[in-house]
Amino acid sequence: MAEKQKIIKGGIAAVLFLMVLLQAGCAFKDIDKRIFVVGIGIDPSEKVKDGYRVTLKLAKPIGNVKQATTPTYAYLSHDADSIALAVAEMETRTDKLLDLTHNRIIILNKELLSKDLASFMDFFTRRGDIQMICFVAVAANTSEKVLSFEPAIEAPASISLYNFFDNTGTESPNILTTFLFEFRREVLGKGIDAVLPIIDIDEENQEFKVEKSIVIKRGEEPMELTSEETKYFNSIANSASGFSYNVKEVNHSFVLKIYEVRVKYKLILNEGEPRIDMKITTVGYIGESKHRLNGMNLGKYDKLAAEHIKKQTVELLTKFQEKNVDPFGFGLRYRATRLSHKDTMDEWNRIYPDIKFNVTVKVKLKGTGAVE
Numbered sequence: 001m002a003e004k005q006k007i008i009k010g011g012i013a014a015v016l017f018l019m020v021l022l023q024a025g026c027a028f029k030d031i032d033k034r035i036f037v038v039g040i041g042i043d044p045s046e047k048v049k050d051g052y053r054v055t056l057k058l059a060k061p062i063g064n065v066k067q068a069t070t071p072t073y074a075y076l077s078h079d080a081d082s083i084a085l086a087v088a089e090m091e092t093r094t095d096k097l098l099d100l101t102h103n104r105i106i107i108l109n110k111e112l113l114s115k116d117l118a119s120f121m122d123f124f125t126r127r128g129d130i131q132m133i134c135f136v137a138v139a140a141n142t143s144e145k146v147l148s149f150e151p152a153i154e155a156p157a158s159i160s161l162y163n164f165f166d167n168t169g170t171e172s173p174n175i176l177t178t179f180l181f182e183f184r185r186e187v188l189g190k191g192i193d194a195v196l197p198i199i200d201i202d203e204e205n206q207e208f209k210v211e212k213s214i215v216i217k218r219g220e221e222p223m224e225l226t227s228e229e230t231k232y233f234n235s236i237a238n239s240a241s242g243f244s245y246n247v248k249e250v251n252h253s254f255v256l257k258i259y260e261v262r263v264k265y266k267l268i269l270n271e272g273e274p275r276i277d278m279k280i281t282t283v284g285y286i287g288e289s290k291h292r293l294n295g296m297n298l299g300k301y302d303k304l305a306a307e308h309i310k311k312q313t314v315e316l317l318t319k320f321q322e323k324n325v326d327p328f329g330f331g332l333r334y335r336a337t338r339l340s341h342k343d344t345m346d347e348w349n350r351i352y353p354d355i356k357f358n359v360t361v362k363v364k365l366k367g368t369g370a371v372e
Helices: 002-022 083-093 110-114 117-126 143-148 160-165 180-188 227-238 295-322 330-336 344-354
Strands: 034-044 052-059 073-080 097-099 105-109 135-139 194-201 208-216 223-225 243-248 253-268 275-289 356-365
Touching (some): 034 110, 073 143, 083 097, 083 117, 105 110, 105 143, 105 160, 110 135, 110 208, 117 180, 135 143, 135 160, 135 180, 160 194, 180 194, 208 227, 223 227, 227 295, 253 330
Parallel strands (some): 034 097, 034 105, 105 135, 275 356
Antiparallel strands (some): 052 073, 194 208, 243 253, 253 275
């Protein structure tokens, strides 16, 4: 019996050895044979009808980062009928393999947002070497200009655009982060509309400016949000903290610094007039005031701040409703809670234009700052 087991084991080992010999060679390429793409920009083509101009930002290899005095990047651009063809053509213009695995940002031109986004974004979601956690943003002018812009304070071998969106650098409620997988899901899905940050360049042509956003609904014209609207949306939808609210009243004018936001809402459809009950709780302190403040009056300041935030929030929700966009995903909540119903989106589309918003805001100020 033992002899038979040895023969079987020997046969298995021989088969495995032969299988290893028959394996194809590895496709690995040394790092010096690769050039890393660190940014992709897409604009409408001026040369190819209904085509695209694709720009790649490439990280040039350097021997010593400390010796570099300026950011070291190269750029390739090409016009073609599709993204895939443009990238394939650019592969013939470099002696190294275009490595997309380290790319973290895709920048779109505003003009493309009114087109069928699913068609040209298919390239990015289909390729296995592009991360689904890439940031997706919109250029205020052209993506080629934004991608090739090098801020005055950008360090060598650093990509400042990454720091805006990955929460390792600057943190601001005006800065939205949308990943590629989120963008694809919201563009193709029903019940929620995608929101992308807008990347601009300041008037002095020195630095990036990321403070606005844009709502995208498939088949509709995009809706651009102001800096203030972006801040309110990001704080409510994503519980963004670290922002300021400017409260102005007759006898009081102060700035709130909020470091915690909690939001809950319910769809009330079976109790008379359809409505959305939204409860917002914020925690913070007074960061600046034009008048002397008394810590004993925090309850009064809480109410003033709550009234201000409520007014701004209702105005924003109403504006979304009038434009027939739903970046908060109320329709998605409606679908998720009525899985057994048919034609749920048709029902929601009838309800949404007339639904009422019942917003309750509770502000908890922990103090008036270091001084009264």
